[in-house]
Amino acid sequence: MQYPVNEIFETIQGEGHFTGVAAIFLRLQGCPVGCSWCDTKHTWELAEAEQVAPEQVVAVAQDKPHWAYWPLTALVDLLTGPQYHAKHVVITGGEPCLYNLTPLTHLLAERGVQCQIETSGCYDVRCDDTTWVTVSPKIGMKGGMSIAQQALDRANEVKHPVAKQSHIDDLDALLAQSSNRPSVALQPISQQARATQLCIATCIERNWRLSVQMHKYLNID
Numbered sequence: 001m002q003y004p005v006n007e008i009f010e011t012i013q014g015e016g017h018f019t020g021v022a023a024i025f026l027r028l029q030g031c032p033v034g035c036s037w038c039d040t041k042h043t044w045e046l047a048e049a050e051q052v053a054p055e056q057v058v059a060v061a062q063d064k065p066h067w068a069y070w071p072l073t074a075l076v077d078l079l080t081g082p083q084y085h086a087k088h089v090v091i092t093g094g095e096p097c098l099y100n101l102t103p104l105t106h107l108l109a110e111r112g113v114q115c116q117i118e119t120s121g122c123y124d125v126r127c128d129d130t131t132w133v134t135v136s137p138k139i140g141m142k143g144g145m146s147i148a149q150q151a152l153d154r155a156n157e158v159k160h161p162v163a164k165q166s167h168i169d170d171l172d173a174l175l176a177q178s179s180n181r182p183s184v185a186l187q188p189i190s191q192q193a194r195a196t197q198l199c200i201a202t203c204i205e206r207n208w209r210l211s212v213q214m215h216k217y218l219n220i221d
Helices: 072-079 102-110 149-154 165-175 193-206
Strands: 002-012 023-029 068-071 088-092 113-119 132-135 156-161 184-187
Touching: 002 072, 002 113, 023 072, 068 072, 072 102, 088 102, 102 113, 132 149, 156 193, 165 184, 165 193, 184 193
Parallel strands: 023 088, 088 113, 113 132, 132 156, 156 184
Antiparallel strands: 002 023, 002 068
């Protein structure tokens, strides 16, 4: 088993339920969803010409479309080794749920690591039962993909990007499709002032959370 990795780096989680927690980010390559505001478009294509050696995706200093296959055991050894301090691993992308994350999250959990998956919700989520699943539903995107019911039912948290009221209406319709009641966080797209005020007002009204992408305000990775 191996995974196509775009980058691995240690920082502070800036979004959602675990905001402020020290974390190792494992960014996987490949995503067909096509979000117009995506800030990691360099992870969309799994181009053969961009494949590099595994060590070249560790502690990357800038966004690059390169990627490397990391074997399962070697990847877990790296993430739990002396190079890193955090005991929280965020598996993101790209779209990480293109891949079966059960072996990876199971081994990390066995070594005392809390795993979190950040997904668009367009694919079934395959992971260890202890993994925290954050679904950031991407509705009506360029890729034309729908939200997978299994992903919505598995979500511990729904972190929804918002620019206008219709995005909240879309979320209401989506939540009505599932008996699952995850934690809900609204995240203003691109820190827009009007979107931020809308999210604040809605979170107060509904007792939801606000996710402000703290890392962008602090200018950290």
